[in-house]
Amino acid sequence: MQDITSKTLIEVRDLLAKGELTAEQAVQSCLDSIDATEPKINALLHVARDTALATAKAMDQAGYDPEKPLWGVPVIIKDALTTKDMPTTCGSRILENFNPPFDATAVDKLRQAGAIVIAKANMDEFAMGSSTENSAYKTTSNPWDLSRVPGGSSGGSGACVSAGQCFGALGTDTGGSIRLPASFCGCVGIKPTYGRVSRYGLVAYGSSLDQIGPMARSVEDVALMLQAISGHDPKDSTSADTPVPDFVAAAQAGSLEGLRIGLPEEYWNNADHKGGIDSEVLDACRAAITAAEKLGATTVPVSLPHTKYAIAAYYIIAMAEASSNLARFDGVRYGFRDKDASTLLEMYRSSRTKGFGDEVKRRIIIGTYVLSSGYYDAYYRKAAQVRRLIRDDFQKAYEQCDVIAGPSCPTTAFPVGQMTADPLQMYLMDIFTISLNLAGLPGMSLPVGLGADSNMPVGLQLFGPAFGEEQLLRTAASLEKEIGVLGKPNGLVG
Numbered sequence: 001m002q003d004i005t006s007k008t009l010i011e012v013r014d015l016l017a018k019g020e021l022t023a024e025q026a027v028q029s030c031l032d033s034i035d036a037t038e039p040k041i042n043a044l045l046h047v048a049r050d051t052a053l054a055t056a057k058a059m060d061q062a063g064y065d066p067e068k069p070l071w072g073v074p075v076i077i078k079d080a081l082t083t084k085d086m087p088t089t090c091g092s093r094i095l096e097n098f099n100p101p102f103d104a105t106a107v108d109k110l111r112q113a114g115a116i117v118i119a120k121a122n123m124d125e126f127a128m129g130s131s132t133e134n135s136a137y138k139t140t141s142n143p144w145d146l147s148r149v150p151g152g153s154s155g156g157s158g159a160c161v162s163a164g165q166c167f168g169a170l171g172t173d174t175g176g177s178i179r180l181p182a183s184f185c186g187c188v189g190i191k192p193t194y195g196r197v198s199r200y201g202l203v204a205y206g207s208s209l210d211q212i213g214p215m216a217r218s219v220e221d222v223a224l225m226l227q228a229i230s231g232h233d234p235k236d237s238t239s240a241d242t243p244v245p246d247f248v249a250a251a252q253a254g255s256l257e258g259l260r261i262g263l264p265e266e267y268w269n270n271a272d273h274k275g276g277i278d279s280e281v282l283d284a285c286r287a288a289i290t291a292a293e294k295l296g297a298t299t300v301p302v303s304l305p306h307t308k309y310a311i312a313a314y315y316i317i318a319m320a321e322a323s324s325n326l327a328r329f330d331g332v333r334y335g336f337r338d339k340d341a342s343t344l345l346e347m348y349r350s351s352r353t354k355g356f357g358d359e360v361k362r363r364i365i366i367g368t369y370v371l372s373s374g375y376y377d378a379y380y381r382k383a384a385q386v387r388r389l390i391r392d393d394f395q396k397a398y399e400q401c402d403v404i405a406g407p408s409c410p411t412t413a414f415p416v417g418q419m420t421a422d423p424l425q426m427y428l429m430d431i432f433t434i435s436l437n438l439a440g441l442p443g444m445s446l447p448v449g450l451g452a453d454s455n456m457p458v459g460l461q462l463f464g465p466a467f468g469e470e471q472l473l474r475t476a477a478s479l480e481k482e483i484g485v486l487g488k489p490n491g492l493v494g
């Protein structure tokens with residue numbers, strides 16, 4: 001059987017449509033790839049081997065369905081999204097053995113479109129982290145260099161896509177968790193506008209920030225997946241009742257002629273960011289902007305002056321929301337319960353003590369503190385005001401440009417263990433991604449090559465105005481045509 005695992009989702013979809021590949025063969029290829037790569041990268045928390053093969057066989061028997069744009073395509077889902085036929089742990093012990101009775105809307109929509117869910121991907125516990133090292137279960141390695149992290153919190157999703165375990169994955173992004181692992185693992189990832197994709201069935205972290213989005217090997221791939229999962233959902237009161245444009249057509253009709261790309265000084269100036277931006281990251285991103293200029297785009301200097309307050313504001317708001325959202329894990333309703341406790345109070349306390357990891361506890365404590373009376377005005381209200389200023393910065397910038405570009409992260413993937421002892425250092429990794437979540441806007445990370453020093457993937461981040469995903473996809477697809485799709489990861493060779 002041909003090795004299809006380095007193909008893009010669109011290429012595989014076309015083979016399936018032409019009958020040159022069966023759904024069963026597609027699933028089997030991915031399962032073989034999981035067998036070969038999983039011992040090295042540890043990207044997955046659950047593999048649905050039998051159900052995926054059975055689904056594929058049944059689909060082959062029923063025959064190809066042209067109404068289903070993802071017919072027979074194997075995909076992997078971040079374990080923060082509920083799946084009715086497999087466990088959902090959210091990377092936490094407190095949800096060990098939790099089998100939800102329903103699919104998240106985004107998962108359901110993928111299945112409706114014909115995709116086959118083959119596995120659940122590892123993640124930082126409750127999506128809190130930037131490296132996937134906060135998972136209660138395992139540490140995922142970056143397929144480009146096994147000694148480095150895949151980014152987080154959707155690190156399992158990034159690693160499984162770049163390692164060829166599937167053709168597309170869903171991640172979630174509260175402060176950069178799709179764009180950071182996409183950047184570190186050399187794949188494309190898009191965080192849609194807040195409200196574009198229903199959050200129903202997503203285990204909540206920061207409800208006003210969380211969005212679900214696709215990660216895959218090419219821009220057209222993520223466009224196709226985004227098309228499938230977008231749209232209004234009465235089960236999520238924050239999902240937007242706006243029409244879903246043809247994202248695939250947008251990605252195919254790529255042209256940069258006349259496009260104005262805003263370059264925020266705060267994202268491109270080495271000195272502006274505490275700790276600095278690695279020069280290999282700046283060089284690769286600058287080369288991509290030069291390529292865009294050659295294709296007819298112009299660049300405009302813009303400013304997002306409140307960027308320096310984004311980390312502080314984000315971590316106050318995200319932790320406040322998390323402290324409230326995670327109150328539901330009490331040992332009664334879901335997952336883990338400490339059976340040795342003799343009173344109700346002791347059961348709550350010890351189930352939460354044993355069920356949550358250190359980072360989650362830290363955030364519940366800080367979140368509760370910033371919401372408590374006496375501190376609410378000083379912290380939470382201030383952060384909410386800063387959030388508004390950050391949104392206004394973007395609005396002003398979009399008066400001068402159509403899209404904004406900058407690095408996805410100040411560095412390429414860092415070594416496993418380098419930042420685990422210093423959470424504040426880890427929080428700084430999100431400097432370029434979190435403003436977008438605070439503003440509720442769409443953004444994506446596009447691989448633009450390997451860093452000259454680390455030889456690891458570099459991601460260029462593109463930001464768009466609210467519901468401007470088409471423009472983002474068009475821009476990214478044109479650049480991708482010029483720059484090319486990254487090849488197989490170094491770390492898995494040999």
Ligand code: GLN
Pocket residue numbers: 127128129130152153172173174175176177178205318430
């Ligand atoms: N690294 C950020 C955090 O830990 C973002 C995580 C995310 O987007 N889920 O909160």
